[in-house]
Amino acid sequence: MVNLRISYDIGIISRHGQRGTVPRGTMRDSLVVVNFKTYQTAHGACAEDLARAMASIDTGARMVAAVSALDLSAVVAAAPGLEVWCQHLDPVGFGSNTGWVNPETAMERGASGTLINHAEHKVSLEHVAMLMEQIPDGFHVCACAADIHEARALAALEPSFVAVEPPELIGGETSVTSADPEIVSGTAQAVREVSTRVGILCGAGIKTGKDVAKAIELGTSGVLLASGVTKSEDPRASLIDLVSLL
Numbered sequence: 491m492v493n494l495r496i497s498y499d500i501g502i503i504s505r506h507g508q509r510g511t512v513p514r515g516t517m518r519d520s521l522v523v524v525n526f527k528t529y530q531t532a533h534g535a536c537a538e539d540l541a542r543a544m545a546s547i548d549t550g551a552r553m554v555a556a557v558s559a560l561d562l563s564a565v566v567a568a569a570p571g572l573e574v575w576c577q578h579l580d581p582v583g584f585g586s587n588t589g590w591v592n593p594e595t596a597m598e599r600g601a602s603g604t605l606i607n608h609a610e611h612k613v614s615l616e617h618v619a620m621l622m623e624q625i626p627d628g629f630h631v632c633a634c635a636a637d638i639h640e641a642r643a644l645a646a647l648e649p650s651f652v653a654v655e656p657p658e659l660i661g662g663e664t665s666v667t668s669a670d671p672e673i674v675s676g677t678a679q680a681v682r683e684v685s686t687r688v689g690i691l692c693g694a695g696i697k698t699g700k701d702v703a704k705a706i707e708l709g710t711s712g713v714l715l716a717s718g719v720t721k722s723e724d725p726r727a728s729l730i731d732l733v734s735l736l
């Protein structure tokens with residue numbers, strides 16, 4: 491399968507293994523993926539408001555909203571310029587698949603990518619592999635991993651991104667980049683050993699622009715976060731801070 495990962499490769503490879511100062515320009519390719527989960531502040535009409543807030547941020551970074559399948563259409567309509575992903579998809583087609591989320595329907599409703607195997611919605615490696623087989627070129631898949639071992643296994647399937655998120659740090663106050671920088675740099679190294687085509691993200695406890703900059707310094711292309719925005723008293727201010735060093 492060939493997809494849109496190629497444009498990221500140059501930046502990712504050049505950053506691989508770097509420590510210390512991030513060279514000028516590399517942060518411009520960075521991703522900030524906001525997972526709306528089922529937070530009350532990020533569902534229904536609030537999801538539309540948050541998506542509009544994301545779309546209004548003046549940044550060169552790539553902003554992505556990962557929304558509930560129920561809110562997908564409304565969010566796409568509310569923020570037409572914003573990249574919108576699902577939080578989960580199933581490797582099913584049209585037919586008798588009650589309650590499953592069909593990728594084709596998601597795409598028709600405006601999704602351009604999806605998370606899969608999030609710590610809060612684990613699936614088998616086979617589920618991810620079957621999904622990868624089914625989706626068309628250019629549709630982004632961000633496979634989430636709890637540790638370096640899982641990240642390596644997922645990278646072999648060549649999703650667009652592997653995001654490492656230690657489950658115990660999700661929703662917490664301490665960023666993975668401070669609490670466990672080795673898992674971030676270790677994942678970057680492990681993924682890169684498996685594939686030069688897979689982008690690397692990290693998440694859990696990411697709240698500030700400094701956390702994002704540190705994530706990139708550790709070898710990623712950006713971050714996957716939720717509560718830093720969805721539980722913020724001023725989500726727009728938090729978004730501005732998150733991209734402030736990019």
Ligand code: G3P
Binds near residue numbers: 659660694715
């Ligand atoms: O998908 C992102 C998420 O699991 C991290 O959540 O609240 O720690 O940013 P949070």
